[in-house]
Amino acid sequence: MAQAKGNGASLEGKLQNKAAGANNAPAANPSQTIAAYLKKMESQIAEAMPKHMNIERLSRIALTTIRTNPKLLECSIPSLMAAVMQSAQLGLEPGLIGHCYIIPYGKEATFIIGYKGMIDLARRSGNIQSIAAHEVYENDFIELTYGLEENLKHVPWFLRKDEKPTESGKIIGAYMVAKFNDGGHFIHYMPISEIEAHRARSKAAKNGPWVTDYTEMCKKTVVRSGWKWLPISVEIASAVTQDETTRKDITPSDEPFIDITPPAGTDDPPPQSEQQNGAGSEQLEFEE
Known part of the structure; x- marks a missing residue:
């Protein structure tokens, strides 16, 4: 009985140590998480792009735009991916020369076309x-x-x-x-x-x-x-010509939600967002 009690105490100690280790584990870097999502979505974004654009260049520019704005790093992953997708569909690069912008509104990233x-x-x-x-x-x-x-x-x-x-x-x-x-x-x-x-x-x-x-x-x-x-x-x-007062510049009215499954090794996925992706009638999903 003493042996069993000792084993129980030992097991409890191990569980406590494991829990403590999990609590002390470093939080995932938002920038790395967003980069992982972009990488996994590259094929879908590339399909929406016009021929004059390059997926590697767009991904690099989009990630730089997001990384240089701390408030964008706090935005939901679905809204960020939707903004990048909208940029790709219209063949416009965010930031840099002012073709379009990705702007944070609270926890939602919004695509805005530039002059x-x-x-x-x-x-x-x-x-x-x-x-x-x-x-x-x-x-x-x-x-x-x-x-x-x-x-x-x-x-x-x-x-x-x-x-x-x-x-x-x-x-x-x-x-x-x-x-x-x-x-x-x-x-x-x-x-x-x-x-x-x-x-x-x-x-x-x-x-x-x-x-x-x-x-x-x-x-x-x-x-x-x-x-x-x-x-x-x-x-x-x-x-x-969509009215900016109610939505954003590039937002067709009948798009589906974005369903995002996180890449392996990243945080739990954010809840499904009502942010829309402008991808017509097909739902954007990551494939395992």
């Missing part, structure tokens, strides 16, 4: 010869007339010859000009009051590119406002 990304998509339509957007400062000279003979003349403050302003002044508006292959064109101007009204309705009003890239977002807003008048595909037009 340069919108212009890139418009050019890819094959119907647009050129498209550009510019901000206008209060010391610029600008003259715009609409009607049968539309005309736009914009001279930046530092190139003016009639006057010699010493500074730009505040931004007072922005405009876009698109030239079509058939010889037509489209001009769209927005005063800063309209741009600020759009910003106020945006989820990103106090976060992300509206703070770090204000001028670029002014130009994006005017391009986005005039998007419906451009000769581009219905799918892209619909995706880009």
Whole structure:
């Protein structure tokens, strides 16, 4: 009996030591966990990408973008993977040159298309010869007339010859000009009051590119406002003009959930998210 009691005490001690060891085990590195998920999803992301993109490059850029923003490392894995997938589907690279952004909203990562990304998509339509957007400062000279003979003349403050302003002044508006292959064109101007009204309705009003890239977002807003008048595909037009007040820029309305099974050796999977992936009618799943 004494022997049995001794064995019991020994077993209890071993269990306690094991439990203590588990409690003291280092937590998984979020960056490594996200990298593992990206690696396992590469084949699925590659299938969604246009031919001009490279999966290795996109994965590297996306991971760098996530790693350099501590708040993104706190976001749910499904929302991060969804944002990367949306970037791949539209053929846009996050960060760097401002094609698109991955922005943290609490624990959810959100894909937001940038002004340069919108212009890139418009050019890819094959119907647009050129498209550009510019901000206008209060010391610029600008003259715009609409009607049968539309005309736009914009001279930046530092190139003016009639006057010699010493500074730009505040931004007072922005405009876009698109030239079509058939010889037509489209001009769209927005005063800063309209741009600020759009910003106020945006989820990103106090976060992300509206703070770090204000001028670029002014130009994006005017391009986005005039998007419906451009000769581009219905799918892209619909995706880009989604209202930021309720969702994000690229969010078709009837997508399924992301079902993610964690790579071996990582933490337990996060609960299934209602973050949507923009992958059409197929559910994104990891295969064991």
